Amino acid sequence: MFNSNNENEFIVSKSPASREEIGDIFIGKDDVFKGITVEEDQVPNDPVLFEKKLISSLTHWKSKERRGIWIKIPISASQCIPLAVKQGFVFHHAQPTYVMMTLWLPEGENKLPKYTSHYIGCGGVVLNEKNEILLITEKERPELFKIPGGALDAGEEIAQAVEREVWEETGIKAKFESVLGFRHLQNYFFGHPDIYFICSLKLSPESTTINIDPKEIAKCSWKPFEEFVAMATYPTQKTVARLVNEYVKNGYRGFKPVPIAIFNRPGGNSLHYQGTDADFSDLMNPKKLEKSMIITSTN
Numbered sequence: 001m002f003n004s005n006n007e008n009e010f011i012v013s014k015s016p017a018s019r020e021e022i023g024d025i026f027i028g029k030d031d032v033f034k035g036i037t038v039e040e041d042q043v044p045n046d047p048v049l050f051e052k053k054l055i056s057s058l059t060h061w062k063s064k065e066r067r068g069i070w071i072k073i074p075i076s077a078s079q080c081i082p083l084a085v086k087q088g089f090v091f092h093h094a095q096p097t098y099v100m101m102t103l104w105l106p107e108g109e110n111k112l113p114k115y116t117s118h119y120i121g122c123g124g125v126v127l128n129e130k131n132e133i134l135l136i137t138e139k140e141r142p143e144l145f146k147i148p149g150g151a152l153d154a155g156e157e158i159a160q161a162v163e164r165e166v167w168e169e170t171g172i173k174a175k176f177e178s179v180l181g182f183r184h185l186q187n188y189f190f191g192h193p194d195i196y197f198i199c200s201l202k203l204s205p206e207s208t209t210i211n212i213d214p215k216e217i218a219k220c221s222w223k224p225f226e227e228f229v230a231m232a233t234y235p236t237q238k239t240v241a242r243l244v245n246e247y248v249k250n251g252y253r254g255f256k257p258v259p260i261a262i263f264n265r266p267g268g269n270s271l272h273y274q275g276t277d278a279d280f281s282d283l284m285n286p287k288k289l290e291k292s293m294i295i296t297s298t299n
Helices: 047-063 075-086 158-170 225-230 235-250 286-293
Strands: 036-038 068-074 090-095 098-104 119-127 132-138 141-146 149-151 174-185 194-203 217-224 256-259 270-273
Touching: 047 068, 047 075, 068 075, 075 098, 119 158, 119 174, 119 235, 132 158, 132 225, 141 217, 141 235, 149 158, 158 174, 158 194, 158 217, 158 270, 174 235, 174 256, 194 235, 217 225, 225 235
Parallel strands: 036 068, 119 194
Antiparallel strands: 068 098, 090 098, 119 132, 119 149, 132 141, 132 217, 174 194, 256 270
């Protein structure tokens, strides 16, 4: 069964048999769930050739008891999309340069994972030596103060994003320390939920001058955290204020990050947890993990 929480969901076999190269069919890469992914460089612009190869490929994949079929059709071959629909493919997701289409071959319920379903944002709690908190107001709502923050860019870690957002909006340099909490909001944009991470950052000693982004920010100032706790603001920011109160008065420090390696997932990966200084050093070497998890295809 496909599981969106399984970090190995799309591990590609490293054996020579992992690429289908039999006759006049699409060359695809297999995954651990007996699925096939056809990348956009395999899709011809000629719709006649595309339909011929697709029909042959489906016959072959069914004979091999393949399950989920993924075809990434580039915008240059968009004329092939109706032909894929004709064979039963449906839309999975789209990006500016391609559309991903899928087909579930077995009888019964489609087990393919749905496309990414959440937006991710973050806000930064930055305190100075006076326990004053860095707050902004946006141009659209200049009367309501909030902590600086915004959406994560593709490929960003939470820590990178919140440091960048604080710098871009306020001109203040600060270093990520921990996740104090997060808010999960349903029905954000296009019916998708939003997760907003509230992060604590340590102010860089040399960073004292506020320099706002005038395109987005109306005001920016340091305010006593008690004032933030008491002021009228957005509902989520009232929650932030409560966490700041716990942070300053009761020693709450939230979830600290540790880097970990995830097989077949390049780039930064981190675990956020609360507790003692646990040792995760053996989980930081991707080469060791990779050796223990290589999967060999039998098809």
